[in-house]
Amino acid sequence: EAGVAQSPRYKIIEKRQSVAFWCNPISGHATLYWYQQILGQGPKLLIQFQNNGVVDDSQLPKDRFSAERLKGVDSTLKIQPAKLEDSAVYLCASSQLVGRTSTGELFFGEGSRLTVL
Amino acid sequence: GQQVMQIPQYQHVQEGEDFTTYCNSSTTLSNIQWYKQRPGGHPVFLIQLVKSGEVKKQKRLTFQFGEAKKNSSLHITATQTTDVGTYFCALARFQKLVFGTGTRLLVSP
Numbered sequence: 360e361a362g363v364a365q366s367p368r369y370k371i372i373e374k375r376q377s378v379a380f381w382c383n384p385i386s387g388h389a390t391l392y393w394y395q396q397i398l399g400q401g402p403k404l405l406i407q408f409q410n411n412g413v414v415d416d417s418q419l420p421k422d423r424f425s426a427e428r429l430k431g432v433d434s435t436l437k438i439q440p441a442k443l444e445d446s447a448v449y450l451c452a453s454s455q456l457v458g459r460t461s462t463g464e465l466f467f468g469e470g471s472r473l474t475v476l
Numbered sequence: 477g478q479q480v481m482q483i484p485q486y487q488h489v490q491e492g493e494d495f496t497t498y499c500n501s502s503t504t505l506s507n508i509q510w511y512k513q514r515p516g517g518h519p520v521f522l523i524q525l526v527k528s529g530e531v532k533k534q535k536r537l538t539f540q541f542g543e544a545k546k547n548s549s550l551h552i553t554a555t556q557t558t559d560v561g562t563y564f565c566a567l568a569r570f571q572k573l574v575f576g577t578g579t580r581l582l583v584s585p
Contacts, residue, residue, distance in 0.1 A: 390571070401575035403575070
């Protein structure tokens with residue numbers, strides 16, 4: 360079974376530039392997550408999709424970050440304009456839809472490492 | 477942003493010693509998950525605990541869920557160098573999963 364695919368693996372940009380990350384979840388997984396992981400910290404949820412609807416985007420800096428999951432499959436996360444503090448690994452994860460009270464196992468991609476200069 | 481404290485933040489042990497990390501929440505949880513992240517890698521699922529007071533074992537790893545479903549622990553017996561990495565708890569409240577701050581484990585041979 361193919362895992363969660365992410366690209367690019369690495370990206371270096373200057374502040375105020377824009378960047379986009381792509382994620383293809385495991386086939387059949389209804390829930391897709393984007394996490395931001397700053398070096399030495401735990402993953403922080405940015406946005407959670409269930410099929411093509413947003414479940415939670417309360418911690419997404421909406422003035423500069425946007426995400427979409429068209430057709431309920433793959434997803435893109437965009438940052439525009441980037442700031443120095445956006446330097447982090449952006450992790451995409453997916454899980455099966457388990458139910459109202461149970462969160463399934465998350466399968467993570469390799470991540471996209473962003474460096475903002 | 478909302479994060480959950482794990483203790484300790486860091487532990488360095490000699491191979492063969494035991495290791496324990498603790499995770500605490502102020503609210504009752506639906507379930508709790510544990511992940512391991514190797515240096516330079518991505519988090520990998522270890523286990524999920526759902527029931528109050530639940531104890532699960534995976535070889536040298538023992539996972540516990542508190543009776544009040546507000547805390548959890550991961551204990552590793554006789555650590556090996558392959559146990560090196562950061563261990564995260566992830567607290568589930570319905571379908572939202574919040575990761576803890578992690579405990580970084582270093583094992584010296």
